[in-house]
Amino acid sequence: MTSAAPGFRVVIGLEAHVQLKTRSKMFCACPADYANAEPNTRVCPVCLGMPGVLPVINRRAVDLTILTGLVLDCRIPEHAKFDRKNYAYPDLMKWYQISQYDLPLCVNGHLDVTIDGSADRVRIRRVHLEEDTAKLTHVTASDGAPASLIDVNRSGAPLMEVVTEPDIKTPAQAAAFGEQLRGLLRWIGVSTANMDEGALRIDANVSVWPADHPVGAAKVEIKNMNSFRALSRALAYEIERQTELRRRGGALVQETRGWDEASGTTLVQRTKEEAHDYRYFPEPDLPPLHVTRARVDQLRAQLPRMPDDVAADLTSQGAPSADVAELLHDRALTDYAQAVIQAGADVPAAVTWIVHDLRRVLNARGLAADAIPIPPPELAALLQLRANGSVSSTMAADVLDEMFATGKPAAAIVHARGPQISAADQLLAIARQVIQENPQAVSDYHAGKQRALQYLMGQVMRLTRGKANPGAVSALIEQELGGTG
Amino acid sequence: MAADALCRLTLRAAADGLRAGQFTSVDLTQALLDRIQALDARVGAYLTVTADRALAQAQAADQRRAAGQDGPLLGLPLAIKDVLTTQGVPTTCASRMLEGFVPPYDATAVARLNAAGAVMLGKTNMDEFAMGSSNEHSAVKPVRNPWNLAKAPGGSSGGSAAAVAADECLAALGSDTGGSVRQPAALCGCVGLKPTYGRISRYGLIAFASSLDQIGVLTKDVPDAALLLHVLAGRDPRDSTSANVPVPDYPAGLDRGVDGLRVGVAPQYFGAGLHPDVERCVRQAIDALQTAGAVQRPVSLPHTKYALPVYYVIAPSEASANLARYNGVKYGRSDPQATDVDEMMSRVRAQGFGSEVKRRIMLGTYALSSGYYDAYYLKAQQVRTLIKNDFETAFQDVDIIAAPTAPAPAFDLGAKLDDPVAMYRSDVMTLPASLAGLPCLSIPCGFVDDLPVGLQLIAPPFAERRLLQAARAYERARGTLAAPVRQVDVP
Structure with missing residues (x-):
């Protein structure tokens, strides 16, 4: 399924979370690269959210975000700030995440997504910077009870979020956007953007509307897609599900669903009633960011x-x-x-x-x-x-x-290695030996298979450790085999 | 020198005695530890007394001095409010929630004291998470006012103020979010200085309301406050809100006097609710400044009346986020009996937080909620700007503002415990300068009903030097106050 069913309209927006390639974490001096580290060894009081500690902004992470904004043709406002996003979850050390709410680092950009040579513009609403959470692993303890392990290494890693406008119309377009974004991120060196390592995570918002009906606010957020294929499949499944729902006259329910790779379906994770009220407010521990023209120009010159x-x-x-x-x-x-x-x-x-x-x-x-x-x-x-x-x-x-x-x-x-062998007498002996040892290739040659000549030439090259003159070898073999080809 | 006389020394007098070899830091520290041992069961100023560590630090200080070294605080015993993290020493904020929490890091302020050679006697009692004005919200025990043991010492730095007032330390660190250094200083009769927001690093100061919290000092006189501030002030790369403003030599030129200094007096601080005898003491103090050469000028701070509601929106809002991290998972109180993580977290928080802390978390959560943010938090921030503008305008005409620190002397323990708003009102004089981030201090200016009264002085941002000079001028003009007998001294 690649486009909306007749009589329906599909609206897709994406949110891409990108881990930035910085030496240290977003708000402390811990190494940001924890890939091969033992759990809970890349931690300090700041990223553990211990009492009394304070964040300090990683300037490099801000620069990498601005660079991303620049390649997405965003405007880089002079004033930005960090905010606290409050929600209670065990992977969040402070029970709030330092993020950006109403004054992100980059706004109003676009990326032209090309499929089969034709380009469609996807507007970028914003690119902002935040901190990653710790990682939870759900296991069964030795007594058989369910348990959750927390690895805090990821907590506080710099995380950039790219948010599109709902301009995407098909799963293929969503996947193409993702691939192009990944290419850009790698090209400018801000992230490895490896999806399998979680360095690039894409969530999708999707809603299906009757074509004669204005697009409303309700949408379904899909998470847990670990590849572009999964992104495309999850969207296709969800579009079909919602189209079916619409056909039966049902109303779209705002909810968060998770993609289940094994069953190829999306499953409800959180309904609207369970949605968080994030209670954003300006982060009082950090001064507002003042991004000067000079800094933006300097970064632009680095692209x-x-x-x-x-x-x-x-x-x-x-x-x-x-x-x-x-x-x-x-x-x-x-x-x-x-x-x-x-x-x-x-x-x-x-x-x-x-x-x-x-x-x-x-x-x-x-x-x-x-x-x-x-x-x-x-x-x-x-x-x-x-x-x-x-x-x-x-x-x-x-x-x-x-x-x-x-x-x-x-x-x-x-x-x-010595000089190249062009002398016909030296090469002729070798060519004859090769012809004699490879009757199959010879008959293939006579059957008109050009590749057989390449193969025989290769054998001569092997025996001369590559020193034979290719033109001379080719001429000799053809001459010996009667020159049909 | 007799042990009690040692305990009564100022920091400077003690430093002089150490330098002259009249006594050692171990003598001084032991005398104070003995006094804490003898008195603190009645006062309740300390949550933790680190006697062994203090004596070891004192011994090290004596050795350094014997080796010819010196330092601004070398060998001087201090008390630290339990809101500041101390590496290897329990830090609880007087909360059940942080029972057993031993931080692996020092607050920057504590590290600076250590570097200056100070000796830490212990951690002082406080209102839980610095939320309160009477120290009755300590989850461990209340603090009693050394002047009258039936009275509250003020809060939230009640333990630090009482420890200084009862000579259980030479000086103490506190923290001031809406008056938590100045109000207890006034009620206990000591000097309490809250510098400009950003003057002292907040790293390691366990957050109550981040945009208001500031470390302050409680001392026996103004020069001691200048000495401590000089050690503590300065930019800290670990606190992005610490100011990159040069630190002047506060102790130098302290006796410059107040000749020509314009002292602003605002009617908003002398209205209804001010105890008449407190007003009399404060006005006499301002007159004394005038006699010393200052000029009195009327100023108006029209938005003062909004400070209380503004503060009680902003501070709880920030607190609701700051205290969210206490969930029983990583440190402090936990609940191994709980069967799942949600149950554990809700039980830990139900049992670990006291009623005042819960009240403020609820208030703040509500004020930040979707649909209420604009009406409460945003509006409060806008009015906060108006309050700040009031001061800016006033400081175009005057150099310093004088006011009472608290509307009345110390109140009875328990008197306001059931009426939160009455309790909040005891901070009404100190809240505006906190909201404006201004440097301010409280200095004793008399006694009413045998209880101390404080004069509050407020200065423009980073004008601590002027503030201390003015306070010192008043202190000299005032001389030694005729004090009643402290109840704590009566066996």
Whole structure:
């Protein structure tokens, strides 16, 4: 189900919670990265909510929120403040959360969501900053009784909330918004935005209305969606449920429902009567935030070029658009590719080679793109050797491996391996040996399968440790096999 | 020097004696611990006496002094209101809710005292979570006024005021949200200073109403208050509301006098409800300032009458959030008998909070509720601004404002316990300066019915120096008050 049933209108708004990549927590000096920490080891009196302690604003978290607002084309008001949001739950150490109520850091932005080449504008109502809660785990104790464990490590981690206007019309659009938002967040480096780690959590508000009826205030909030697929499925289920309800003449009941992945349904968590009255009021422990023009300008200047601009650049210089799209998923890899191009490498060759060969090595070594040990000019030099035929593709890949392993420059490695073999007499013996040992490939070749030639060439390359001149090998094999192809 | 004479010393006199080698910090500390042992069963000023720790600190101070070191408070024994966290020492706010709570951190104010070499005698009694004006809302025991043991000492820093007044310490720290340092200082006959909001870090001050809470000092005279303020004041990176304003040398130039100082007198502080003899004492004190060279000027603070309702909306609202964290899960009181978490939390809160605390949590929760916020909290904040503006306007014409601290001398224990509004009214003179965040102090200015009366002085933001100079000028003009016998001294 991708759009409203005939005669109905679907209204969807999203709230994305994003954990920010800061060194310390939102209001204390505890490390914000608790991913591999033992429970309750990244805590202090402040994030434990002990008596008498006070919050201190993490300036970096404010900056990252403003950066997000800027890429979403938000207005950054000069005056913002923190408020107390009061609710009683055991995962909330102070029984109030420091959040932002009526004066958020960013307002009135938008994100154009593209599906199959056509873009729809989703307005962003606000982006604000708050603190995360502790984590509850419900277990069965040794005596068989239900118990809840509290891990306070997450308490006080900086959490940014992006709230859209109810401009989204389909589950697919909601998922696309989420994916695009995740891409932007990663691109500007404010969050890992990994949904499976809870660094990006998206709640959806959805309501279905008869098309001839004005859209009312009632809506259903859905939580617990841990992937874009879940987001899309939960919305589709809920739209169907509400449409059915409308068909039977039922009224929509405002409530919070949780997505249940196993059953593929949403279940009631909280009804309107159980809704919290958050009793917001200005946080008296923190002075109001004054965001100067100078600070916003300085942050704007720190923003990288956005992916669309980079993509246009690269494709206009001949890079295959599929490879460019692949490259742009990884900001660090893109930065690296641009540095390699800057160092003189051919644009299409650099993009393709980095997306395929370099990434293969990174994956094999378990390295992230921001940990590539090879200076970009060295990679440019290797690509240059490959472009002028000094090394074959196969050998270039080998050389790259060795560059990772030894840190030696490409030229030195190639030199140590000895010169490329172009001499027909040397290659001919090897080519004949390969043909003899691979009868299946030979008959495939005669059957017209081009890939068989590639395979046989590969075998020659293997035996010469990549030093054979590819053009010469190809010509020799075709000559030996009678040149049909 | 006789033990009782040691206990009566001011901080400065004691420091002089230590420097001259007339006695040691251990002598002084032991004398005070003995006096606490002898008297405090009748006064109830202390919740915890940290005798061993105090003697160890005194010994360390004596060793430092023997090694040629000195410090502004080196070896001087003080008492700390139990609203300030003390590392390794129980901190309860006189509440059942915090039974057994031993903080792993010092309040910044406490850390500063420690760094200055002070000795901590113990933690003083108070109204539970600093909510009250008589100290009868302590969940542990009431405090009795050392001058008349049937009377209340005032509150909420009643324990600190009584400890100073009964010579059970040389000086004490308190906290003042709506008058909780000044009113008990007035009722117990000591000096009580509440600095500008933001002058002393609130880190480790267990919050009652965050936008009003401020640490204050209770001392035997004005120079002692200046000495303590100088140690405590200053920006603290752990308190974002602490002010980044330079700290002048408060003790220096204290005797500058009041020549030409314009003293404002507002009719709003001398209206109905003011005890006539209190008024007489306060007016005599203002006249004494005039004789010393000051000039009296009438000023008007027209929104004063709204201070009480405004305060009783804002303070409980903030308190309702500040006290929400006490749910029995992490520290303090818990209830292992409860069968589920909801039951545990509601039982802990039902048993752990006293009636006045519950009343204020209910008031504040109501005032912040959806649909009431604008009518109560927001409106109160707007009127608070008007009250602040009153003072700003007045301070264009005068340098300082003089008023009574409390409308009447100490009242009988139990007299107002069943009438919360009557109790709230005893803070009516101190609330406006708290709402405006202004520095203010109370200084004894006479006795009525053998009970002390306080003169309140209020200054513009961060004009503590002027405030202390004016108070010192009055103190010198006043001389030693002809005091009746303290009941606590009568065996």
